Amino acid sequence: MTDLLGYLEIPLIQNMFAATVIACVLCGVIGTYVVVNRMVAVTGGIAHTTFGGVGFAYYLMSVFAVSWMTPMLGALLFSVVAAVVMVVCKRIDDLRDDTVIGSLWAVGMALGVVFMCYMDRSVLVPSSYESILFGNMLLIDSGKLYVMAIVSAAVLAVTLFFYRDLRILTFDPVHAKIAGINVTAMDLLLHVLIAVTCVMVANVVGIVMIMALMTIPAAVGNLFSKDMKGTMLLGTFYAVALSVLGLFLSLTMDTPPGATVVIVIGAVFVLMMIVRKAADRLG
Amino acid sequence: MASPLVSMKGVSAGYGGADIIRDVDLELREGDFMAVVGPNGGGKTTLFRTVLGIITPSKGTVEVMGTSPSKGCREIGYVPQFGSFDRKYPVLAREVVAMGLRSRQGLSPFSKDTGSVEEVMEYTGVSAFADRRIGDLSGGQMQRTLLARALVSHPKMLLLDEPTASLDPEMKAGVYEILAKARSDGVTVMMVTHEVEGVEDLVNRMVRVDRCVHEIHADPHGMVCGEGVL
Numbered sequence: 001m002t003d004l005l006g007y008l009e010i011p012l013i014q015n016m017f018a019a020t021v022i023a024c025v026l027c028g029v030i031g032t033y034v035v036v037n038r039m040v041a042v043t044g045g046i047a048h049t050t051f052g053g054v055g056f057a058y059y060l061m062s063v064f065a066v067s068w069m070t071p072m073l074g075a076l077l078f079s080v081v082a083a084v085v086m087v088v089c090k091r092i093d094d095l096r097d098d099t100v101i102g103s104l105w106a107v108g109m110a111l112g113v114v115f116m117c118y119m120d121r122s123v124l125v126p127s128s129y130e131s132i133l134f135g136n137m138l139l140i141d142s143g144k145l146y147v148m149a150i151v152s153a154a155v156l157a158v159t160l161f162f163y164r165d166l167r168i169l170t171f172d173p174v175h176a177k178i179a180g181i182n183v184t185a186m187d188l189l190l191h192v193l194i195a196v197t198c199v200m201v202a203n204v205v206g207i208v209m210i211m212a213l214m215t216i217p218a219a220v221g222n223l224f225s226k227d228m229k230g231t232m233l234l235g236t237f238y239a240v241a242l243s244v245l246g247l248f249l250s251l252t253m254d255t256p257p258g259a260t261v262v263i264v265i266g267a268v269f270v271l272m273m274i275v276r277k278a279a280d281r282l283g
Numbered sequence: 284m285a286s287p288l289v290s291m292k293g294v295s296a297g298y299g300g301a302d303i304i305r306d307v308d309l310e311l312r313e314g315d316f317m318a319v320v321g322p323n324g325g326g327k328t329t330l331f332r333t334v335l336g337i338i339t340p341s342k343g344t345v346e347v348m349g350t351s352p353s354k355g356c357r358e359i360g361y362v363p364q365f366g367s368f369d370r371k372y373p374v375l376a377r378e379v380v381a382m383g384l385r386s387r388q389g390l391s392p393f394s395k396d397t398g399s400v401e402e403v404m405e406y407t408g409v410s411a412f413a414d415r416r417i418g419d420l421s422g423g424q425m426q427r428t429l430l431a432r433a434l435v436s437h438p439k440m441l442l443l444d445e446p447t448a449s450l451d452p453e454m455k456a457g458v459y460e461i462l463a464k465a466r467s468d469g470v471t472v473m474m475v476t477h478e479v480e481g482v483e484d485l486v487n488r489m490v491r492v493d494r495c496v497h498e499i500h501a502d503p504h505g506m507v508c509g510e511g512v513l
Contacts, residue, residue, distance in 0.1 A: 032373075036369070036371075036372050036373060038369075164385070165385070167374070167378075167382075168382050168385055170372075171368070171369075171372055171374060171379070171382070172363070172367075172368065172382070174335070174337060174361070174363060174367075175361065175363075175382065175383075175432070176385075177335075177336070177337060178335055178336075178337075178356045178357070178359065178361050178386070179357070179382070179383075179385035179386040180357050180385065180386050180389075181385065221373075222371070222373050225373055226373065226375060226414075226415075226416045227373050227374060227375050227378060227416070228373050228374060228378075230373070231373045
């Protein structure tokens with residue numbers, strides 16, 4: 001226990017905990033829209049496109065010495081473009097949503113691989129393919145943490161402002177249109193909010209495991225809440241509590257923090273499902 | 284004479300370039316209670332979607348409340364077909380009703396009108412189950428909730444797409460009772476239905492939609508609109 005508390009005095013560990021809490025709050029809120037609107041595949045597509053953005057950023061940084069470009073900025077750029085493309089393609093009759101999602105998913109990853117192939121690989125150190133895909137929380141410095149905090153606060157503020165319209169849109173798009181909501185603009189906003197959230201969460205658990213944090217906490221919230229606000233609050237509490245537990249376990253067992261967090265969140269989700277089913281049977 | 288609430292002149296509309304309704308001429312006047320009948324796939328829902336501005340006609344003109352459908356539809360309360368929602372969505376009946384206020388509130392997310400919501404829930408009988416999640420409502424309760432959502436903004440007109448389909452007779456009677464109250468309060472109604480039994484006293488016009496729209500000049504009393512009758 002003393003050892004664990006001692007860890008908390010290390011700035012990088014503090015950053016790791018702070019970044020995790022920020023990502024979990026975002027996932028509790030934005031993940032609720034993902035789950036109730038069945039947008040898990042959309043989230044997966046956007047999340048994996050960020051790999052292309054990270055590769056693009058490293059390429060610009062190493063080959064053209066573009067100093068202002070960072071992997072997070074590259075990921076933001078690619079994920080937002082992917083979100084816009086998805087919304088635009090929805091309006092093309094001949095294209096199915098899942099075709100667009102699958103294409104963006106694969107092409108985004110492929111672009112990342114190609115960009116990284118052409119870059120000066122020394123820039124990637126101490127990072128690596130593995131840390132981009134599966135996360136490395138020990139790479140979160142104070143600068144990155146501040147950016148995460150500011151961007152996340154902006155995402156939450158926009159979501160709060162448009163909470164009512166986003167809920168009407170995701171519950172009944174036809175009613176949203178009749179009520180005077182600009183359905184296309186609101187749909188685009190929702191996709192962009194998901195895109196930005198994916199990038200923030202990728203800092204914590206990596207690209208591959210974003211979907212766990214984006215879906216499981218909100219799914220748990222939806223199991224035990226009657227309304228949207230309850231789902232968001234419970235999902236956020238679930239994500240924060242179990243992620244912190246997962247981080248402590250990873251420090252104790254010396255396992256990768258992102259993967260440990262995801263396993264803990266997933267395992268407790270299964271338990272919650274069993275509890276819910278048992279409660280339903282008992283009336 | 285007052286201008287019609289809905290005016291369609293030579294309208295053809297459909298999806299993906301294929302027209303489902305063709306050369307439709309239709310007027311809905313204030314105070315009408317119009318039953319819209321016809322076979323499945325005949326274009327009843329397409330007709331509604333054109334009035335609501337969801338589908339743009341390939342030909343002809345549509346005016347709603349004297350303006351374009353996208354503007355005029357804000358004065359319309361719409362009740363979609365039963366089962367067109369995700370019943371697992373985390374939302375209370377009370378919150379669904381409040382969604383109907385959006386057309387009056389505009390962009391500001393902080394405007395609230397709980398008075399109107401409580402009033403319409405009392406009017407439609409939703410108050411008894413207002414704090415239940417929609418997934419826990421019966422079919423009749425869900426339809427009452429959707430009617431309350433349509434009525435909460437005090438629309439001039441109600442558009443109902445098979446509001447009593449798959450409801451038992453008692454639930455249907457409950458829905459018709461609300462429609463009767465709305466009509467007596469001066470709300471104009473256009474309703475897609477497969478049967479007029481239960482609303483014969485309310486209906487004053489009936490049209491059959493089967494690609495084209497034909498006005499049926501008959502007394503709806505005792506007439507059950509189904510296969511072979513119309």
